[in-house]
Amino acid sequence: MSASFAEAMPNMLRHAGEWQGIYRHVSRDFELVDQHRMWTKCEFPADGPYAYIQSNRLTWADGRTEERSFGGAFRNGVLRWDTHRFSGTGWETHGGVVMLRLDRKDVADAYFTEMIELSADGNSRARTWQWFEGGQPVRRTLCDEWRVA
Numbered sequence: 001m002s003a004s005f006a007e008a009m010p011n012m013l014r015h016a017g018e019w020q021g022i023y024r025h026v027s028r029d030f031e032l033v034d035q036h037r038m039w040t041k042c043e044f045p046a047d048g049p050y051a052y053i054q055s056n057r058l059t060w061a062d063g064r065t066e067e068r069s070f071g072g073a074f075r076n077g078v079l080r081w082d083t084h085r086f087s088g089t090g091w092e093t094h095g096g097v098v099m100l101r102l103d104r105k106d107v108a109d110a111y112f113t114e115m116i117e118l119s120a121d122g123n124s125r126a127r128t129w130q131w132f133e134g135g136q137p138v139r140r141t142l143c144d145e146w147r148v149a
Helices: 003-008
Strands: 017-027 032-043 052-059 065-075 078-082 086-092 098-104 110-118 124-133 136-147
Touching (some): 003 065
Antiparallel strands (some): 032 052, 052 065, 086 098
16 A cells, blocks of 8 residues: 555545445435345555455345455545446545545446545444436435444
8 A cells, every 4th residue: 555545545544344234225205225235345455456445245135145346546646446337536535534426337327426434433334325317316325334354
């Protein structure tokens, strides 16, 4: 990990480790659209092409599962992603909140803005996603996570 990454995103480093949580997707009318459990691993490699690697395991009540992993490179003061599903950037506010703007490649004219706030003790976090399609807000994702390792 570069010194510039640690300087630009010091609070982001506190997210290192494994997390479990519940993700709830709601419509504009606050109807539950989807809900699943999520295991997330956040890593900050010492070397290699990525400053940040995230791995996820999604599990639904009906037994379905899905696994994902992706890396972000640190350039020009922000994390940058370019995967088959999305591209975008991540940065940290002066207050230590992590913000992301991700444009979806797998959904036409769609993007979301995400806010991740870590609790004072570092053992839980809240994530909120604001989804837009065609320039209009369409749903929210509310994530509650707890550190497990």
